[in-house]
Amino acid sequence: DAKTTQPNSMESNEEEPVHLPCNHSTISGTDYIHWYRQLPSQGPEYVIHGLTSNVNNRMASLAIAEDRKSSTLILHRATLRDAAVYYCILRDYNAGNMLTFGGGTRLMVKP
């Protein structure tokens, strides 16, 4: 799987938008971009994924750069419950079934 790079940690204020960046300069044309998050004392949970176009769901939005070498997970209004580690992962559509996690970004939300 191609590698992703994320900041180790970020801080946000409650009720404000949060933009979590991910660099994936070696992404291939068949790689999907997935985001997961892990709340304290829980297993990771799926957030969102995309291929080329921006995506929205009830949890977040995913903005994908035109060259696909970076993406940004957007939480529109951070709450205290959004404090978690957020992982950006690439999944090749064609090859293999492994799911490999990097270090992720620890998001801290201040009241």
Next chain:
Amino acid sequence: DVKVTQSSRYLVKRTGEKVFLECVQDMDHENMFWYRQDPGLGLRLIYFSYDVKMKEKGDIPEGYSVSREKKERFSLILESASTNQTSMYLCASRQGGGSTEAFFGQGTRLTVV
């Protein structure tokens, strides 16, 4: 609701014991995974299985083995537990294909004393 269930939330075992961690999924998924998670090291893949009786090594398979006799169940086996295997163990499952999401269990915190 889709579910991945790990048999124990907390386990304490002695050094040298054989330890079985069980994981069951109810989604008929082809792929199942075992990870361990340690502070500062993130989630590391131990083994995964893409079909019944099929398995592949992940990044850190040493000291572990796995068993998948039925599609819904994936077991992680510590043949002779050691203190450096004290960790949080997470099981996951997903359907095949690059666009499908993975579902995780709540984790088993194993302490080897």
